[in-house]
Amino acid sequence: MTDDGRTPAVTAFLPTTDQDVPNPMNAPRLALLSLVLLLLTGSAMAQSMPVPSPPSLGAPSYILLDFESGNVLVEREADTPREPASLVKLMTAFVAFNELEEGHLQLDEKVMISETAWRMGGSKMFVEVGKQVAVEDLLRGIIIQSGNDASVAIAEHIAGNEQTFAQLMNNHAEEIGMYNTNFTNSTGWPDEAQTTTARDMALLAAAMIRNFPESYQYYSEREFTYNDITQGNRNLLLTRDSSVDGLKTGHTSSAGYNLVSSAKRDDMRLVSVVMGTDGPRDRADQSQALFNYGFRFFRSYALYEGNTELASPKLWKGASDTIPVGLERTLYVTIPQREYENLDANMRIDSPVIAPVSRGDKLGEVTVKLDGEVIMEAPLIALEDGDTGGFFGSLVDEVLLFFQ
Structure with a gap:
């Protein structure tokens, strides 16, 4: 959004060129x-149809983009570094999904819970030290319950320790194009060196949906029971809006309330990120406002099919x-x-x-x-x-x- 409140010209993430060569096409x-x-x-x-100004939101940083085109529909301070809190767990799961995709990890594989993982504070899956837990259970504990203990357990299992795992996280972030993000742990535990931006989180969400469509279904699950303890998904939009099918909440006292979410209506999918709101309902309400605006006033079109001859x-x-x-x-x-x-x-x-x-x-x-x-x-x-x-x-x- 521009300083005067108007919707900015639609921008894209595709590469550009400044060459100007006449078109020599002469094929039939x-x-x-x-x-x-x-x-x-x-x-x-x-x-x-005139497009009105986007809704006025209280979040200090947010972005709304189309999943297929990458076109940004609304943004405010989308490149300002902010504390991610548990949004970090999006990348924790991304790394795990990549290991599964490459055959280095199995869903039924057992993970030994270390004392380090067990002692983690904050939100927990309530795993027990010395017990073995299936990778799939840990993933649900990370995605649905936002378990810090589950995040550390999977990080240690994949990389040996959390510090090495953070290097993997940053390698994937660079590949995705998250150039304003630095990960230092797998949980989102406060660390001054760990920052991200709304735009980078939107890129991560889009990469998650595109690269791992089968695993993405975990993000739409509303609750998970482990060790006889049932915890609900903190993403309030999952119960409000049937078009919303992910992704992740995050909160610390210093970060505020963050939410990365995605919704699909008909053949159009949007990704929303709001960061630094005042409460769990605020982040849900403001994300909902972005979705309603985007779906109401914009459309996505496929102009040319990929890997198809357009000229010879x-x-x-x-x-x-x-x-x-x-x-x-x-x-x-x-x-x-x-x-x-x-x-x-x-x-x-x-x-x-x-x-x-x-x-x-x-x-x-x-x-x-x-x-x-x-x-x-x-x-x-x-x-x-x-x-x-x-x-x-x-x-x-x-x-x-x-x-x-």
Whole structure:
């Protein structure tokens, strides 16, 4: 949100370029592409629905973004470092899920509870020292009960000790792009060196949902019973709003009340982060307000499917005449309601494309504009290898290129 309270222009996390090369596409697909672009831009007189200012929230730091596109719909002080409290456990679980994915950990694997884990204060799963607990139970204890004891137990089991585990956490944070975050423990226990931002937590939540869709279901569970003790999930939105299916609360006296949450309505998923609110109901109410605003006034659209040929420019000096290009993944944009007809999409392909070319090489760019303003850019890549052709053909192309 801008200083004057207006909704900021929609921004994205996709890479951009400042190159300006004429589009050399001359393949037969150009007609089909032109038709698609005509449909996107054909109604210049389309009536727009004004987007009001986002709700005024009491949280000092918050963000609302679309899961598929990464477009930010609302933000305030989203890059200001703050104490995460138990939001840290999102990364604790993320590391564990990654170990499960790679086969280094099993859900039914037993974990010996150390005295260090057992003695942890704050919220607890109530594991007992010297007992063995299944990994899946510990994960539920971390996610649903926010158990500090469970977090330390899983950290020690995976990495030997909590300090080494924190290094794994930071490695994953860097891969995700959480550049303003530093983890020092697995629980969120107060530490001046342990900070994060609302934006980084939103990135982590999106990575959690995208990378581990099957494990993500734990975040929607409302209660968990262990050792004959039943504890409810502290995310109040799970009982208020059926579209909400995660993620994690956090609280200390110095951090305030934090909440990372996600909701899906129809085919649109939003991620919300509020940090530093005054109470558990405040964080739920303010997150709900963000969701209601986002779903009411914005829509997400898939413009181009990933790994699908969008054009086939000439491949100079190649074994084949052309090279198929497309996007690595499906390109989504999130825009105000009723603005779809005002989108303008175009492709630029770097010229000339000269063999050899490797699959994944960047060969151009797709740019999407709304009312003349760029809202999304994504690289066009080679969808297959383009090998070098024979000597004679390469020589002919060399001569032709000289006269280009």
